[in-house]
Amino acid sequence: MPLTEISLNGRDWQVLPLMPREWEWRRVWENPTALTPVLWIPAQVPGTVQEDAVEAGLIPDPDFGLNSRACEWTSERDWVYVKRFATPDLPPGGLVRLHFEGVDYACHVFLNGQHVGDHEGMYDAFEFDVTGVLAADGMNELVVVVEHAPREVGQIGRTSEVKLWKARFAYDWDWCTRLVPIGIFDSVSLLVTGRAYLADVQVTPRLSDDLGAAEVEVTVSPGGSCRGAAHVRVEVGFQGESLASSEAAVRSADGCRLSLPVADPRLWWPNGYGEQPLYQARVTLLSEDGRLLDGRTVTFGFRRVRAVPNDGAPEGALPYVLEVNGQRVFIKGWNWAPISQLYGRTPRARYERWLGLARHAHCSLLRVWGGGLLEKRDFYELCDAHGIMVWQEFIQSSSGIDNRPSTDPEYLSYIRGQAEKMIPRRRNHPSLVLWCGGNELMHDDWRPLDDSHPALAVLKDCVQRLDPGRLWLPTSASGPVENASLDHVGNMHDVHGPWQYQGPEEQYRLYNGIDPLLHAEFGVEGAANLASMRRCNPPEQLWPPDDTNPLWLHRGSWWIQRPMMRRVFGEIEDLETYVWASQFLQAEGLRYAIESNRRRKWRCAGTSPWQFNESWPNLSCTNVVDYFGQPRPAYWWCRNAYEPLHVSARYDRLGWQQGDTFTAEVWVNNSLGETDCTVTWEVLDLRGEVLARGETAASVRAGSAQRITGVAWPVRDLPDGVFILRLRAATSNDQQSANDYVFSTRPEPIFAALLSAPRTSLQAVRDQECLTVTNVGDVVALFAHLQPADGEAWLEAGRNYLLLAPGESVQTHVTPVSARVLVSGANFDAVTAGGG
Numbered sequence: 001m002p003l004t005e006i007s008l009n010g011r012d013w014q015v016l017p018l019m020p021r022e023w024e025w026r027r028v029w030e031n032p033t034a035l036t037p038v039l040w041i042p043a044q045v046p047g048t049v050q051e052d053a054v055e056a057g058l059i060p061d062p063d064f065g066l067n068s069r070a071c072e073w074t075s076e077r078d079w080v081y082v083k084r085f086a087t088p089d090l091p092p093g094g095l096v097r098l099h100f101e102g103v104d105y106a107c108h109v110f111l112n113g114q115h116v117g118d119h120e121g122m123y124d125a126f127e128f129d130v131t132g133v134l135a136a137d138g139m140n141e142l143v144v145v146v147e148h149a150p151r152e153v154g155q156i157g158r159t160s161e162v163k164l165w166k167a168r169f170a171y172d173w174d175w176c177t178r179l180v181p182i183g184i185f186d187s188v189s190l191l192v193t194g195r196a197y198l199a200d201v202q203v204t205p206r207l208s209d210d211l212g213a214a215e216v217e218v219t220v221s222p223g224g225s226c227r228g229a230a231h232v233r234v235e236v237g238f239q240g241e242s243l244a245s246s247e248a249a250v251r252s253a254d255g256c257r258l259s260l261p262v263a264d265p266r267l268w269w270p271n272g273y274g275e276q277p278l279y280q281a282r283v284t285l286l287s288e289d290g291r292l293l294d295g296r297t298v299t300f301g302f303r304r305v306r307a308v309p310n311d312g313a314p315e316g317a318l319p320y321v322l323e324v325n326g327q328r329v330f331i332k333g334w335n336w337a338p339i340s341q342l343y344g345r346t347p348r349a350r351y352e353r354w355l356g357l358a359r360h361a362h363c364s365l366l367r368v369w370g371g372g373l374l375e376k377r378d379f380y381e382l383c384d385a386h387g388i389m390v391w392q393e394f395i396q397s398s399s400g401i402d403n404r405p406s407t408d409p410e411y412l413s414y415i416r417g418q419a420e421k422m423i424p425r426r427r428n429h430p431s432l433v434l435w436c437g438g439n440e441l442m443h444d445d446w447r448p449l450d451d452s453h454p455a456l457a458v459l460k461d462c463v464q465r466l467d468p469g470r471l472w473l474p475t476s477a478s479g480p481v482e483n484a485s486l487d488h489v490g491n492m493h494d495v496h497g498p499w500q501y502q503g504p505e506e507q508y509r510l511y512n513g514i515d516p517l518l519h520a521e522f523g524v525e526g527a528a529n530l531a532s533m534r535r536c537n538p539p540e541q542l543w544p545p546d547d548t549n550p551l552w553l554h555r556g557s558w559w560i561q562r563p564m565m566r567r568v569f570g571e572i573e574d575l576e577t578y579v580w581a582s583q584f585l586q587a588e589g590l591r592y593a594i595e596s597n598r599r600r601k602w603r604c605a606g607t608s609p610w611q612f613n614e615s616w617p618n619l620s621c622t623n624v625v626d627y628f629g630q631p632r633p634a635y636w637w638c639r640n641a642y643e644p645l646h647v648s649a650r651y652d653r654l655g656w657q658q659g660d661t662f663t664a665e666v667w668v669n670n671s672l673g674e675t676d677c678t679v680t681w682e683v684l685d686l687r688g689e690v691l692a693r694g695e696t697a698a699s700v701r702a703g704s705a706q707r708i709t710g711v712a713w714p715v716r717d718l719p720d721g722v723f724i725l726r727l728r729a730a731t732s733n734d735q736q737s738a739n740d741y742v743f744s745t746r747p748e749p750i751f752a753a754l755l756s757a758p759r760t761s762l763q764a765v766r767d768q769e770c771l772t773v774t775n776v777g778d779v780v781a782l783f784a785h786l787q788p789a790d791g792e793a794w795l796e797a798g799r800n801y802l803l804l805a806p807g808e809s810v811q812t813h814v815t816p817v818s819a820r821v822l823v824s825g826a827n828f829d830a831v832t833a834g835g836g
Contacts, residue, residue: 003294004192006088008045008142015043015052015183017077020148029110029143032082040082048104048183048344049079049146062342063617063627064536066554068177075149075180083142085190087134091291093195095224096134098142099127101377102186104344105150105166110143122166123374123395124421127191149180155371157399159441160406165395165418167338168371169615174558175623176341176616185344186376194293196230196250196285199223203281203300203428204469207265211325214265214302216244218281221255230293234258235282238266243279250285267325268301268430270364271387272332272644272671277301278384278430301384301430307471310517311602317493318478320518320605322365322389322433328703330598330671331606332642333365333391334358335521337623338372341615348378353629353794354613355382360796361635362642365389367476367520367608370439371397374422383431390431393476394419394459396438403442405455412458419462427467434471435463440496441475446482448494450474476520484522486513496521499610499622501564501589504654504750511596512650516604519597523610523622525559526586526634527579531791532626536617543575545619556620561585570749577755580826582620584754584783587634587801588654588742590624594641595648598669601705609638629794633785636801640739644671645700647679647729647737649711654743655750656715662743664711666696668729674702675731683713686720686757686779688806700731721746721753724780724803740803742782757782757827760806764823766833771797771814773823775804782826786812789820789832 016039018026028035041056043049053059053074062068090096098111104122108115112135117128134140153162154171162168172178191197200221207214218234235245244260266277278299285294307319308328322329339346339354358366366383368375370393383390394415396405405411426432437456441449451460456474463472477483479493486509488495495516501524502510527533533542541551546562553560565572565582572578590609597607610622617627624635641648650665666681677700683692696709711725722744729737744750760777762784775781781804788795798813814821817835824830 003091003094003194003292004088006190006192008083008085008188008190011042011044013043013045013081013083014040015049016040016080017049017074018080020078023078023080023145028080028145029115030113032080032141032143043081044345045081045083045184045188046186046344048181048185048342050074050179050181051342051345062177062179065538065541066551068179071179075182078148079146079182081144081146081184084139085142086139087137088190088192090131090192091194094131095129095193095195095197096131097127097191098130099125099189099191100184100186101125101188103144103146104182104185106147108145112140121418122185123418125425144184146182146184149182153399154178155400158402159396159399160402160404162396162399162406163411164414167373168395168397169338170341173371175337175611175614175618175621177554179341181342181344183344193224194285194287194291196222196224197294198283198285198296200424201281201283201296201298202424203298205300205302207302207304211267211304212264214262216260216262216281217257218260218283219255219257220250220283222250222253222285230288231286232256232258233284233286234260236260236262236279237282238277238279265302268303269387270324270329270389271359272362272364273324273327273329273387276385276387298428299381299384300428303430305433305471310605313517314491317517318473320494321602322605328602329364330601331365331518331608332362333367333606333608334363334612335608335610336366336368337611337613338615339613343373346376350629351378351382354625355379355386355388356796357625357629357631357635358388358612359386361639362644363388365391365606365608366612367391367393369393370395370436374426380426380429380431384429388431389433390429391434391436392426392432393436394422394438396441396455398440398442402444403440404444404449404453405438405441407454412454415455416458416462419459420466423462423466427470432470434473435459435467436473437475439475440477440482442482447480448475448478448482450478479517484510484514484516484519486510489513489515492516494518494520499523500525501561501585503564504568504748505652507589507592508652511593512652515600516597518605519607521608521610522593524586524589524593524634525561525620525622526632527582527620528618529626529630529632530576530579531787532617532628532630533579533619535628535791537619545575545578552619556618559618559620559622561620566749568749568751569755570752572755580783581751581754583633584826586632587637590634591637591641594638595646596650598641598646599648599650599667599705601669628792630787630791633783633801643737645669645729645731645735645737647727647739649725649727649739649741651741655746655748656743657745657747658715658717660715662711662713662715664725665707666709666711666727667705668698668700668708669705670700671703672735675700675733675735677729677731679708680728681709681711682726683711684724684726684780684805685718686722688780691723715745718745720758722757742803754782754826759827762804762823762828762831764821764831764833766814766821766835768817769813769815770811771821771833772809772811773802773804774809775806777828778806779827780805781828784823784825786814787822787824789822793819795819795821
């Protein structure tokens with residue numbers, strides 16, 4: 001922290017929309033509030049002008065119905081912010097800097113009627129020395145003019161025509177609307193220091209070869225005046241205990257570098273592999289007579305991350321397997337989108353909720369996609385604490401018509417400047433493991449670009465100079481081909497796609513057959529949670545869920561799946577049935593894709609579905625956590641698929657008929673140490689009758705994926721047309737895994753039988769944090785989904801989205817205690833269990 005940091009955040013700002021350049025003509029910095037006072041509205045910083053305009057009634061809520069269309073004008077105006085604040089106390093010879101963590105996109109800054117500076121770019125912090133501009137006493141008037149949004153390419157266009165870096169997703173993408181944020185979207189503060197200050201502090205931990213010792217290199221870059229002599233003191237500590245300290249003189253703007261030894265460092269591990277101990281480097285800048293000029297504390301961790309070759313990789317392939325602290329780590333990843341399309345007011349609690357869901361889902365890596373953000377500080381701090389590795393992309397993405405960045409010298413100079421500002425902002429975080437040049441950057445023949453492209457060469461150079469300990473990828477996908485396809489078997493490196501459910505046979509043929517070294521992006525679409533649909537849309541407009549409905553076209557046109565739904569389920573005539581059926585298909589398809597990639601462990605370095613979350617409340621999309629922080633059913637089955645010890649089935653299709661022999665392979669994935677394991681399998685009908693059963697004992701190697709046994713059952717015609725494969729695994733050290741799969745004995749539409757499944761009854765009883773759900777009927781309960789009875793509460797559950805045999809009870813841990821729980825599903829009436 002500086003000597004004094006005074007936050008200027010809050011709800012005491014005002015903002016005014018004007019036509020472009022009108023602010024300059026009216027000279028608004030001279031007496032801003034005298035200008036059309038009735039048009040000023042309250043504003044919040046951090047925030048976006050659209051959020052302020054909603055609260056003031058200037059625009060309707062863009063999250064509701066078709067309203068976002070009526071809000072698009074907001075990014076075509078210039079917006080004038082005003083804030084008043086008192087002059088802080090200043091030490092003798094001291095400085096006051098006006099610091100902005102982020103403005104989107106271009107702005108002009110005035111203080112007390114004087115122009116103090118301009119800035120362009122949303123991904124870098126900036127500041128101005130305002131020491132001589134502050135009022136000697138009394139109040140100061142700060143005016144920030146944010147210009148209208150620059151013209152930019154949305155999802156469809158030419159990457160070669162992109163000339164600047166602004167979050168492109170908001171200009172319209174398949175998973176959000178067109179609503180382009182502008183405003184002061186990150187924190188503003190006054191930094192009060194002595195005559196010199198800490199402009200940058202880079203902390204580089206280095207581990208010995210045996211990981212048993214470490215040194216911490218601290219590079220200090222000063223700002224202001226270092227005339228005379230000043231010195232830096234660095235102290236490294238852990239949990240309040242000082243471990244090492246050092247001092248060095250600072251005599252110029254070149255700064256200094258100090259190295260401090262740390263014995264027996266505690267290692268930072270990815271989620272699921274160990275703890276995340278975080279150390280602190282406390283840096284103080286002192287004058288020659290010992291007066292404090294400035295100070296800062298940097299949090300860091302000790303870990304060594306390498307990329308090592310995949311098992312059996314083709315010659316010339318990049319290494320994609322992550323090795324952390326000498327141990328190979330299978331990437332249990334997700335693709336991360338901005339939490340909100342209007343990303344200004346995202347509070348830390350929302351990051352805590354979303355990243356907590358990722359941590360509980362065994363996620364070890366989030367890919368921060370190249371059409372979005374350099375995320376806010378809260379994101380990286382929480383990833384540090386949760387052990388979630390971060391793959392950060394620079395702001396470049398495909399555009400459909402062409403997908404190659406510009407090679408214009410002016411653009412290359414621009415991106416060099418942007419990268420040189422972005423990298424230092426995040427490089428001290430132990431969670432950050434990889435920088436990537438952008439998303440799906442390709443030649444015109446759809447081959448991924450490599451480091452020979454001028455734009456990617458520039459960015460690679462920046463990373464190697466400014467953050468040499470981090471991994472680098474030119475783009476993703478990377479390698480000889482872009483997409484996962486059976487046509488590319490043997491030639492797939494890091495690949496993307498597909499993003500839709502392929503069919504009751506095609507999904508399994510594809511994922512059984514492909515062999516990627518890294519599956520960095522793919523997905524399966526599904527309908528939104530019913531509560532989210534009703535919260536954000538006129539109920540009478542929610543049907544039909546197809547391309548004849550303008551609402552569905554506006555809120556998910558790429559992900560309307562009614563033709564596939566007809567093929568799998570037949571005609572569905574009501575929204576409630578459509579939603580649970582669609583969500584089951586998403587859960588089934590995503591689970592199988594993840595499990596298939598895990599079964600190829602070490603040939604495949606990892607798997608990362610698109611996408612974990614959504615930035616705007618769609619009606620249909622590929623996310624598993626909705627806009628309001630509520631998991632969809634697919635979240636729970638994917639969470640299960642990522643568990644450390646996981647039993648899974650490999651099969652060819654969902655539909656089987658009398659005369660076939662249903663076959664499946666039973667596999668166990670183990671992220672833990674070597675263990676003995678007992679695996680059981682059962683085939684059940686919907687009445688709960690066991691039609692076939694097997695049990696196998698096996699020794700499961702550490703960090704392995706192993707085929708344990710096979711299933712074979714001569715299919716017979718079942719009255720209800722559905723059977724279930726139930727898998728259970730238990731180890732000698734009490735690790736357990738459970739997995740259920742649903743199959744059909746009918747021709748297409750194979751799961752029409754699910755729509756008419758016999759009904760059962762459930763009971764749900766809550767005792768503090770323990771919820772017991774019991775099937776008290778005579779048939780299997782399908783897809784018991786635990787959700788908050790109050791749609792806005794945030795639940796955390798141990799197990800969810802369950803199949804319960806007749807008489808079966810399941811206990812699961814549910815918090816908070818105060819929340820009422822709704823249990824709903826496909827073939828029973830919903831029940832609730834009350835909160836405390």
